[in-house]
Amino acid sequence: MSNQEIYLDYAATSPVDPAVAAAMLDCLQHEFGNASSQHAAGKRARQRVEGARAAVAARVGAAPERLLFTSGATEANNLALQGVLRRQRKPRPHLVTSRIEHKSVLDTARALETEGVEVTYVDAEADGSIDPRRVAAAVRADTALVSIMHVNNETGVIQDVSAIGALCRERGVPFHVDAAQSVGKLPLELASAPIDLCSLTAHKICGPKGVGALYIAPHVVLAAQLHGGEQERGLRAGTLATHQIVGMGKAYELADPLLEAPRLAALRDRLWQELGAIPGVRQNGAPARRAAHVLNVSFPGVDGESLRFALRSVAVSAGSACAADSPEASHVLTGMGLSDTLAGSSLRFSVGRFTTEAEVVRAAATVVGAVSRLRSVAKSAPAWCSGSGF
Ligand SMILES: Cc1ncc(COP(=O)(O)O)c(C=O)c1O
Structure with missing residues (x-):
């Protein structure tokens, strides 16, 4: 610039924070091992990955084992929506989201519609908020997932995810939150919040692009979207991008x-x-x-x-x-x-x-x-x- x-x-x-860049560079230069390998280099890489997972988890108030690394919030949103909806046995499962979500939710919802999923798009209010009562009215007996973002990326409006999550819990429907814009701006306590899935990214808070995470509450079961290995509990195959993950960990530590x-x-x-x-x-x-x-x-x-x-x-x-x-x-x-x-x-x-x-x-x-x-x-x-x- x-x-x-x-x-x-x-x-x-x-921009990437210099402390993040330094942590990534150190990893690139010294830890080339594959975090899935059993030898010493692999174990050191695994340690770095798990250190970063713990740092991300601490920032969002979650247990580290509930976080799965992805390539960003777009992939996390895809995994959350497709992972839940594609496990449904019903011929036309139902998804509730809003008209003002990020495209990575809206376009995924539209793709799911072509597979037979029925989607209700809740309207926003004039002030950019989503009224939890509109979400409550949209939820049905066959609703498989509700997905509402935390902070809107265009207006910055904060949605009442506690109220929406609470009503989802009452109705027994899993609740997904896209928190790509909220980390570092608002405190998050996922373990105690009525949130079942939460998408995160690194590059909005001075971390690297191309890395994010999905928080998955213990009771949620997803269908894998990437096949080819047992990484990330078999839900996200592919060699872990150690330096990216280390950068995300540092960014979350600082934010x-x-x-x-x-x-x-x-x-x-x-x-x-x-x-x-x-x-x-x-x-x-x-x-x-x-x-x-x-x-x-x-x-x-x-x-x-x-x-x-x-x-x-x-x-x-x-x-x-x-x-x-x-x-x-x-x-x-x-x-x-x-x-x-x-x-x-x-x-x-x-x-x-x-x-x-x-x-x-x-x-x-x-x-x-x-x-x-x-x-x-x-x-x-x-x-x-x-x-x-x-
Ligand atoms: C609200 C929201 N969700 C999802 C994304 C996508 O995040 P990523 O770039 O990590 O895929 C963004 C970034 O533009 C965003 O602002």
């Missing part, structure tokens, strides 16, 4: 929400203080129930993609990064009731460990200038331009 660039896209991914979240919230609020002065702007997602790192803002009269492009030195997202190459309006924002045009005029800003207040202030000034320029261009555009969503 150049010195001029201001990175405000931590919800997409984050203490009690230490980091107040600083991130102050940066996010400072950003809004500056951007809120732009006429007509609005925040998306209930401010009172948002994780510390995300600020989603609509700039009416400005196309979000044009604004993102005009910012050049400020890295932000229009929609989520995974969907950024799709021209459609954000399914999260439209799912909260925003028009396509207003959703299309929105940007997601997200701060993280290495963001400074000076950067936030400089980025805000750049945004204020760009919005004003784009709005004046739009005003002076010929009539044939109107209605283009610009």
Whole structure:
């Protein structure tokens, strides 16, 4: 990243912490053994893997043996949904999720529909929350799984996973939570929470890309999605990526929400203080129930993609990064009731460990200038331009 660039896209991914990189490098240079091998090199690699598993487990309040390493939260979400639904004996098992989940849940749900699974997509409220009563109303006698994310990646809105989990427990339905955005921002105590499956990732909290984990409560049985070895209790075949796992362990050791979240919230609020002065702007997602790192803002009269492009030195997202190459309006924002045009005029800003207040202030000034320029261009555009969503 150049010195001029201001990175405000931590919800997409984050820079690797130097301490994480050092732990990974040490592992790459000194521990090449296969963690499944029985000789000394293999045993040392296994020790590193288990040390990392313990560190991840400590951060999320789980017993280490309940965690299974994956290639990230996408794979963990796939394994959770497919693993539960493909074990069902009923011809048309039922899945409940919401319209504002990450694509790795929504696209998996759609793939399961083609295999005969019936899916209910619960609507979001205008403030970006999922009302547990809507989930309760969607659960049926044949519901095999409920999947609701903890923190939304586009708005930062925190869902009431305790209430949703409690109602799932009452009805005897397993509950899956995608917590890719919540680790390091909110405390997690999975062992005592009414949560049966939980997806985790490393790269949102200054860990490496390509590694994550799935928490699996003791009573949950999954169908394996990868075949070819007994690694990770036979549920996830393949030689363990020791250095990636070690990096994840270090990242989880460092990501203490009690230490980091107040600083991130102050940066996010400072950003809004500056951007809120732009006429007509609005925040998306209930401010009172948002994780510390995300600020989603609509700039009416400005196309979000044009604004993102005009910012050049400020890295932000229009929609989520995974969907950024799709021209459609954000399914999260439209799912909260925003028009396509207003959703299309929105940007997601997200701060993280290495963001400074000076950067936030400089980025805000750049945004204020760009919005004003784009709005004046739009005003002076010929009539044939109107209605283009610009
Ligand atoms: C809420 C959420 N779930 C899942 C994912 C996918 O995570 P990964 O990149 O580790 O596959 C992301 C990352 O974009 C996310 O924000």
